[in-house]
Amino acid sequence: MNQRLRAFSEWLQEQHITFALITSTPNVFYLSGFYSDPHERLLALLVFPNEEPVLVCPQMEVEQAKHSGWAYSLIGYSDTDHPWELIANYLKKLALPIEKVAVEKSHLSLERYEQFSTYFPTRAMVNAEEKLRQLRMIKEESEIAILRQAAALANLGVEVGIQTIAEGKTELDIIATIEHELKKKGVREMSFATMVLTGEKTAAPHGVPGLTPIQRGDFVLFDLGVVLDGYCSDITRTVVFGTPNEEQKRIYETVRKAQLAAIAASKPGAAVGTVDQAARQIIEEAGYGPYFTHRVGHGLGIEIHEYPCMNATNPLPLQRGMVFTIEPGIYVPSIGGVRIEDDVLITDTGVEVLTNYPKELIIL
Structure with missing residues (x-):
């Protein structure tokens, strides 16, 4: 795991967050090395305190994601798939109790929030952006x-x-x-x-x-x-x-x-x-x-x-x-x-x- 992902995962662990759902192109790029403008489609990076991260992107960009160096789990979906359902199935396999989730509140639209909540009713939703801003502020x-x-x-x-x-x-x-x-x-x-x-x-x-x-x-x-x-x-x-x-x-x-x-x-x-x-x-x-x-x-x-x-x-x-x-x-x-x-x-x-x-x- 690269240093950026490791630092972010450690923060999730400190804050007792089940996982982070990162959906903005800049932050997905920062953490994963994969740059994509998915237009209306969902691009997401799931980061966990103790599990390997997973990247979610349109199927047509899967090879580009691999070429960028992404070496962890990858969920590709077609235009007829329901990406939230695929994410839910992946999380069921991990058997994690979803109690607190970190998201980018300024980026997650109301429509996406409603879709997310349908599959992942959660007790608490916290903002991941301040931590990501702090990490990105100091350049390597x-x-x-x-x-x-x-x-x-x-x-x-x-x-x-x-x-x-x-x-x-x-x-x-x-x-x-x-x-x-x-x-x-x-x-x-x-x-x-x-x-x-x-x-x-x-x-x-x-x-x-x-x-x-x-x-x-x-x-x-x-x-x-x-x-x-x-x-x-x-x-x-x-x-x-x-x-x-x-x-x-x-x-x-x-x-x-x-x-x-x-x-x-x-x-x-x-x-x-x-x-x-x-x-x-x-x-x-x-x-x-x-x-x-x-x-x-x-x-x-x-x-x-x-x-x-x-x-x-x-x-x-x-x-x-x-x-x-x-x-x-x-x-x-x-x-x-x-x-x-x-x-x-x-x-x-x-x-x-x-x-x-x-x-x-x-x-x-």
């Missing part, structure tokens, strides 16, 4: 190696995007070029919908790219990342096409200083909240406090947003192996916005910045 060396590679590909995406900028090019033109070049490097999937925004649209932190053409004097903001071997990267850079005005330069330099201060605050033992506070203080002192409208970043790994939660009030101490983004921004309507984002890793002595595309203001 193998995970860190993948995250470094994913960050390098994110750097490339920004580089391609900046090289593509030209007057009259639209936001979607540039996105198409970025994703085309990354696919040629073997990237199958982006971490999220690639964002290229220009002009006043950069003042929307989650703006929607479209057919807006690039014009001289515009901010151009890139926010993108790739999925590599199941792990995400995330980078943001902002440049100016043409000659920036004094306000644009002041906004950019404030964000850059804030981001560097937050990186400097990222060290083992420091509270998560101090990272946000370090960036926010600089932005507030420059008079742009109301225009920094989100937390300083988010945890990063199998999912684009995971623990730790990088908000200003989080007292959790930073630990070696945590990976998260640092992405302060200033967004001023009618002028535009600037965000600078890097992926960082907490080390024994400080922080390693995984994304390293230059952060000095680039004027094209």
Whole structure:
């Protein structure tokens, strides 16, 4: 049994839980090494305190599960089977008294809960997600190696995007070029919908790219990342096409200083909240406090947003192996916005910045 499954099984034993039913793709992947998007079909991993785990997946994915390295019991089902019935039959063979079950409460739908309860009436149902978040929050060396590679590909995406900028090019033109070049490097999937925004649209932190053409004097903001071997990267850079005005330069330099201060605050033992506070203080002192409208970043790994939660009030101490983004921004309507984002890793002595595309203001 791998270390992840062993640690989770030990927790089940400590909590006197009969078994855990894990149904989200990210957590099944984390524990089993098998990545599957089953769409409407059931994907499940049953983990026990003292028994070997069992993976449940559509029959058409059984061979892929084996190929991924899964070496324990496997229940494959066809579209005419009832997977809950197959699971119930498996558990009957184990003859376990089902008294307490751990599930992912934010993922288990009401419909699935009703199906589950039909076959497994239980006295107590507890949430497994907090334990899984804690386990996933500290990255292993193998995970860190993948995250470094994913960050390098994110750097490339920004580089391609900046090289593509030209007057009259639209936001979607540039996105198409970025994703085309990354696919040629073997990237199958982006971490999220690639964002290229220009002009006043950069003042929307989650703006929607479209057919807006690039014009001289515009901010151009890139926010993108790739999925590599199941792990995400995330980078943001902002440049100016043409000659920036004094306000644009002041906004950019404030964000850059804030981001560097937050990186400097990222060290083992420091509270998560101090990272946000370090960036926010600089932005507030420059008079742009109301225009920094989100937390300083988010945890990063199998999912684009995971623990730790990088908000200003989080007292959790930073630990070696945590990976998260640092992405302060200033967004001023009618002028535009600037965000600078890097992926960082907490080390024994400080922080390693995984994304390293230059952060000095680039004027094209």
